[in-house]
Amino acid sequence: MHLSSYVTKAAMCAAAIPLLAGCTGEQGAGGAAERPASWKDLPVRAGARDVVHTDTDHRSYAVRITVKSLVRGSAEDMRGARVDKELKGMVPHYLSFEVTNTGRKKIPAAYMVDSNFALNGTDWARGEEVSISGGRAGGVDLPCADTAPKTLAPGDSYKSCVTYALPKGVGVLSLTHNADGYLDEGGAVATWPVEGGLKAASAGLAEPGDRVRVRWDSHEDGVLELPATLVSVRRGSAADLAGLDLNLNEKERRGVPYYVSVTYTNPGPKDLYTDQADRVRLLTEGGRQIPGKTPFVLDTKIPGCPSDWVARTISPGDSVTECSIHLMTDAGDKPFAVGFAEAGRPRLVAWRAPLH
Numbered sequence: 001m002h003l004s005s006y007v008t009k010a011a012m013c014a015a016a017i018p019l020l021a022g023c024t025g026e027q028g029a030g031g032a033a034e035r036p037a038s039w040k041d042l043p044v045r046a047g048a049r050d051v052v053h054t055d056t057d058h059r060s061y062a063v064r065i066t067v068k069s070l071v072r073g074s075a076e077d078m079r080g081a082r083v084d085k086e087l088k089g090m091v092p093h094y095l096s097f098e099v100t101n102t103g104r105k106k107i108p109a110a111y112m113v114d115s116n117f118a119l120n121g122t123d124w125a126r127g128e129e130v131s132i133s134g135g136r137a138g139g140v141d142l143p144c145a146d147t148a149p150k151t152l153a154p155g156d157s158y159k160s161c162v163t164y165a166l167p168k169g170v171g172v173l174s175l176t177h178n179a180d181g182y183l184d185e186g187g188a189v190a191t192w193p194v195e196g197g198l199k200a201a202s203a204g205l206a207e208p209g210d211r212v213r214v215r216w217d218s219h220e221d222g223v224l225e226l227p228a229t230l231v232s233v234r235r236g237s238a239a240d241l242a243g244l245d246l247n248l249n250e251k252e253r254r255g256v257p258y259y260v261s262v263t264y265t266n267p268g269p270k271d272l273y274t275d276q277a278d279r280v281r282l283l284t285e286g287g288r289q290i291p292g293k294t295p296f297v298l299d300t301k302i303p304g305c306p307s308d309w310v311a312r313t314i315s316p317g318d319s320v321t322e323c324s325i326h327l328m329t330d331a332g333d334k335p336f337a338v339g340f341a342e343a344g345r346p347r348l349v350a351w352r353a354p355l356h
Helices: 110-116 197-202
Strands: 002-004 047-054 060-072 091-101 117-121 128-130 157-166 172-178 189-193 211-217 223-235 256-265 280-284 289-291 319-328 335-341 347-352
Touching: 047 110, 047 189, 060 172, 091 110, 091 117, 110 117, 110 157, 117 157, 172 197, 197 335, 211 347, 223 335, 256 280, 256 335, 280 319, 280 347, 289 319
Parallel strands: none
Antiparallel strands: 002 347, 047 060, 060 091, 091 157, 117 172, 128 157, 172 189, 211 223, 223 256, 256 319, 280 289, 280 335, 335 347
């Protein structure tokens, strides 16, 4: 199965829409707001999570985020709006939530709290957070605007709404908030699953042992299609990594390593260097993509993760099995699939993860 990879988060159009979340839309005959029939409430497991908000100056603040609702709009919402042309035809999703400052410090730039949020698609892609102006076709404004205050005093709260765009046909797996602001690093992650999202994400995954051709950039010889097979996913121990130079942060050092082994075959006609492991991602039930880490010491030996850590060449027709180390830092999340980030495509190739 091919899955979309990361969608770069960007701010689209500075104009704000002066309506709060609640996901109401067009005006009815009597002047009351009526939501379009095409909109759908998604079964997100709403509720409060106590999290840490980290701002751009790396200062941390205690906040409580309460997800109220998640509504899938329609592509029609984007047609009359002022957004970049590549977003036309994508489907907006309206997330309503409340933020409470539970700490003792005033939060400057409180509108940045939602920057630690991510809407994760059933292809493990992150939805693009967008600001939409201009309204739906027919001139009706959309009902989702970021109304966060400039600052948030201790004990104060605000309600707001953020719009995310996903490609047509892609469902929602989960909402996540990362304490570090980077969803692939070792920070604490809060997750709001969407019921049915995991089942949709699993549909069409390749099975362990299936051979899939993956696109890999060999630099000198350009992009090659390598026959690849997922061999195994094994749970390790933090003790396995003691003394290794893996550049781990504090959270990762306390995490659980998973070892992912993939076999690649050189299709020829030249010798091929074996350094594909940095393209592998461990995909989790919560919607995270966890990149691998590999040591750079020739004689490194890790139980359950045999590999040639330093690139060597293999002849045309020969195969090699490489192992990458992926650190799970959230005890409430679980590995679910393995992805390979393809060269030149905004996609992943993915297999179901066979845990051992």
